[in-house]
Amino acid sequence: DSGVTQTPKHLITATGQRVTLRCSPRSGDLSVYWYQQSLDQGLQFLIQYYNGEERAKGNILERFSAQQFPDLHSELNLSSLELGDSALYFCASSAEAQYNYGYTFGSGTRLTVV
Amino acid sequence: DQQVKQNSPSLSVQEGRISILNCDYTNSMFDYFLWYKKYPAEGPTFLISISSIKDKNEDGRFTVFLNKSAKHLSLHIVPSQPGDSAVYFCAASADQAGTALIFGKGTTLSVSS
Numbered sequence: 001d002s003g004v005t006q007t008p009k010h011l012i013t014a015t016g017q018r019v020t021l022r023c024s025p026r027s028g029d030l031s032v033y034w035y036q037q038s039l040d041q042g043l044q045f046l047i048q049y050y051n052g053e054e055r056a057k058g059n060i061l062e063r064f065s066a067q068q069f070p071d072l073h074s075e076l077n078l079s080s081l082e083l084g085d086s087a088l089y090f091c092a093s094s095a096e097a098q099y100n101y102g103y104t105f106g107s108g109t110r111l112t113v114v
Numbered sequence: 115d116q117q118v119k120q121n122s123p124s125l126s127v128q129e130g131r132i133s134i135l136n137c138d139y140t141n142s143m144f145d146y147f148l149w150y151k152k153y154p155a156e157g158p159t160f161l162i163s164i165s166s167i168k169d170k171n172e173d174g175r176f177t178v179f180l181n182k183s184a185k186h187l188s189l190h191i192v193p194s195q196p197g198d199s200a201v202y203f204c205a206a207s208a209d210q211a212g213t214a215l216i217f218g219k220g221t222t223l224s225v226s227s
Contacts, residue, residue: 002157033214042118042219043158043203056212090157101207102148103215105157 003027004106006091012112018079021109025072025093031055032074033103034066037088049074050096081113117141118206120218129227133191137204137218140185144206148215149178149189152201161202162189194225 003026013019025032034046045058049068060066063081068074078085088110092103119138127133137147145166150158164171164178164187171178177190191198204218 002159004157035217040219042120043205043217045214045216048214056214058214092157101146102160102163105150105159107155107157 002104002106004091004093004104006089006106006109008109009107010110010112012114013081015081015083015113017081017113018077019081019111021076021078021089021091021111023074023076023091023093023106025074025091026104029093029095029104030072031094031096031103032068032072033092033094034060034074034076035090035092035105037090037108038084038086041087043090046076078111083113086111086113115140116218117144118204118216118218120202120204120221122221123219124222124224126224126226127194129196129225130193133189133194133198133223133225135189135191135202135204135221135223137187137189138185139187139206141206141208141216142185143208143210144216145209146207147178147180147187148205148207149176150203150205150217152203152220158203191223194223196225196227199223199225 005024030051035043046060048056088108090108092105148163149161152158180187201220205215
């Protein structure tokens with residue numbers, strides 16, 4: 001157990017729908033990162049939050065949004081889902097805002113859009 | 115535009131032999147490099163890292179080599195064990211605000227006994 005908790009583990013939904021993925025960071029970590037792993041793709045950085053504020057933004061679609069709550073858990077909202085959004089979504093956490101020496105990852109949420 | 119490239123999608127080696135996984139990068143601002151290992155149904159886990167001020171870092175059976183002039187790094191696993199069979203991701207970072215770890219597509223290592 002890495003200490004980073006992601007729920008749900010699996011999610012199946014239809015095109016056009018909206019889903020919310022949840023992440024609880026490791027105890028004491030203030031930064032949360034979201035990554036997407038599609039078929040034949042590496043881990044694509046989506047977005048980072050630090051202590052409730054957006055810190056860095058990667059290749060995140062406009063249909064996707066995220067937030068970090070006062071208790072530091074984070075949610076990734078995916079709307080108007082398309083078949084191509086089917087992927088593994090990973091959350092990671094670190095203690096600091098700019099800590100590129102390694103993150104701790106959760107086990108991921110597998111999203112299937114049908 | 116891929117900034118971190120792992121050009122070999124897969125690698126097969128026999129138990130006891132050396133596994134060499136390669137990674138190339140394009141961004142000269144990268145100053146820290148990491149390798150993560152991922153088993154099926156699990157998240158990536160940190161394996162080993164190297165700062166750009168070094169050219170080698172060793173941890174047990176795992177050694178990472180960095181060639182800054184060639185923008186190339188490699189992970190050596192000696193001796194390889196069946197339990198090393200996993201997907202290995204190379205990652206890089208730059209000490210710049212607003213940036214995060216950039217990952218390659220991964221190399222699937224299969225170690226046969």
